[in-house]
Amino acid sequence: MAKLAVIAIGGNSLIRDNDHQTVEDQYDAVCETAKHIIGMIDQGYDVIVTHGNGPQVGFILRRSEIANEMAGMHNVPLVSCGADTQGAIGYQIQQAMDNEFRRRGMGKSALTLITQVVVDSNDPAFAKPTKPIGSFYTEEQAKKIQKENPDWVMVSDSGRGYRRVVASPKPQEIVEKDVINKLVREGYCVVAVGGGGIPVVKQADGSLKGVDAVIDKDFASSLLAAQIQADELIISTGVPKVYLNYGKPEEKALDKVTVGELKEYVKQNHFAPGSMLPKIQAVIAFMENGGKKAIITNPESLAEAVAGKTGTHVYQ
Numbered sequence: 001m002a003k004l005a006v007i008a009i010g011g012n013s014l015i016r017d018n019d020h021q022t023v024e025d026q027y028d029a030v031c032e033t034a035k036h037i038i039g040m041i042d043q044g045y046d047v048i049v050t051h052g053n054g055p056q057v058g059f060i061l062r063r064s065e066i067a068n069e070m071a072g073m074h075n076v077p078l079v080s081c082g083a084d085t086q087g088a089i090g091y092q093i094q095q096a097m098d099n100e101f102r103r104r105g106m107g108k109s110a111l112t113l114i115t116q117v118v119v120d121s122n123d124p125a126f127a128k129p130t131k132p133i134g135s136f137y138t139e140e141q142a143k144k145i146q147k148e149n150p151d152w153v154m155v156s157d158s159g160r161g162y163r164r165v166v167a168s169p170k171p172q173e174i175v176e177k178d179v180i181n182k183l184v185r186e187g188y189c190v191v192a193v194g195g196g197g198i199p200v201v202k203q204a205d206g207s208l209k210g211v212d213a214v215i216d217k218d219f220a221s222s223l224l225a226a227q228i229q230a231d232e233l234i235i236s237t238g239v240p241k242v243y244l245n246y247g248k249p250e251e252k253a254l255d256k257v258t259v260g261e262l263k264e265y266v267k268q269n270h271f272a273p274g275s276m277l278p279k280i281q282a283v284i285a286f287m288e289n290g291g292k293k294a295i296i297t298n299p300e301s302l303a304e305a306v307a308g309k310t311g312t313h314v315y316q
């Protein structure tokens with residue numbers, strides 16, 4: 001029987017560097033990633049592909065703001081920018097997967113599901129933005145931008161530059177989880193929970209309403225994986241493995257690690273907040289909610305990682 005994996009692709013891992021940020025560059029990265037995901041499917045996996053949107057949602061929001069400042073165009077609310085990324089990135093992944101399925105005569109197809117994710121309107125995250133979006137800026141650029149936009153909150157993003165941050169409430173419920181579960185178990189490759197899902201709150205009468213925020217896609221993917229009892233949560237990001245003392249001379253790769261050991265390493269501050277820490281927290285949450293195994297690796301190592309040859313493997 002096929003194993004069911006939720007595989008979460010980082011928004012940053014779809015953008016190779018500052019010189020490769022166009023939609024076409026991103027599609028090239030998506031096509032590469034699709035080949036690696038198919039390398040997993042070949043090994044007997046059914047997959048739900050989830051993806052980030054940090055850079056992309058920030059680009060769309062900034063375009064809207066500039067169009068508003070320069071041409072008086074209406075602003076696009078952040079929640080709609082997030083929904084736009086779900087469609088645009090989902091379209092690219094769906095097309096790339098389908099082209100590859102067809103090329104290899106695999107008789108499978110991919111489809112993208114608009115996914116809403118319920119958050120708590122009283123989540124303290126609304127008062128304390130933490131989710132980096134959009135471009136990376138140098139310290140000098142960040143100071144200038146902050147002066148021009150006093151309402152922005154900017155932080156240093158894991159030593160990679162300065163970025164604008166927005167509210168990132170915790171996901172509580174994946175609204176479309178039953179249909180996602182049904183479709184993947186029928187054999188579709190389902191693209192869902194894009195950008196962590198479109199954040200919505202439940203109103204008194206039970207109706208849903210969008211809110212301006214960006215949900216962490218690793219937390220949302222972890223919740224989805226636990227709720228549909230996926231066998232594995234796989235997080236695909238910019239590094240082949242997780243490291244202790246990352247970026248220091250005594251850096252050490254983690255090959256196999258237990259949840260208990262990971263919790264100890266979190267206490268020892270081995271994982272940067274805003275980048276690796278949320279991934280580790282998402283993996284711990286999945287494992288504590290009944291998950292059997294999680295892997296963290298980069299897109300090009302996916303097939304080798306599920307074969308046990310690389311990546312960081314997390315066990316109970």
Ligand SMILES: Nc1ncnc2c1ncn2[C@@H]1O[C@H](COP(=O)(O)OP(=O)(O)O)[C@@H](O)[C@H]1O
Nearest residue numbers: 010011012013237238239242243246272275276
């Ligand atoms: N301990 C660590 N081990 C490995 N990578 C780390 C660690 N701490 C921070 N990182 C950084 O976190 C990055 C992943 O976070 P990020 O780029 O924000 O994710 P995403 O791929 O979801 O966009 C890695 O590429 C690496 O630069």
Ligand SMILES: NC(=O)OP(=O)(O)O
Nearest residue numbers: 011052053054195217
């Ligand atoms: N929404 C989200 O978590 O995006 P990134 O993976 O790009 O940070």
